[in-house]
Amino acid sequence: MATNQKISNGFQVNRSLLVGGVALTGIGSVLGAAGAALVCAALFNAGRSWVRSLETPPSALAQRALHEARVASTAGWEAWRAEHGSPN
Structure with a gap:
């Protein structure tokens, strides 16, 4: 198998699965950060409008x-x- 790389004592890592997992994790992190930014913006705007209404x-x-x-x-x-x- 050309996609497997052998690392000491017979431990084999499937590189395509590893790369796919890393890519999905990166995409998920970016989406999570974007979601957190949207939540912060919504809370900030709600707080500003609440303070203005006081x-x-x-x-x-x-x-x-x-x-x-x-x-x-x-x-x-x-x-x-x-x-x-x-x-x-």
């Missing part, structure tokens, strides 16, 4: 949460200082 933009929500955190931190610090009488 009444308050996420940046304003983040600024409000940061302001509230700073106010709470300052209030906690002032309460601690009042309790312990620290001049710092």
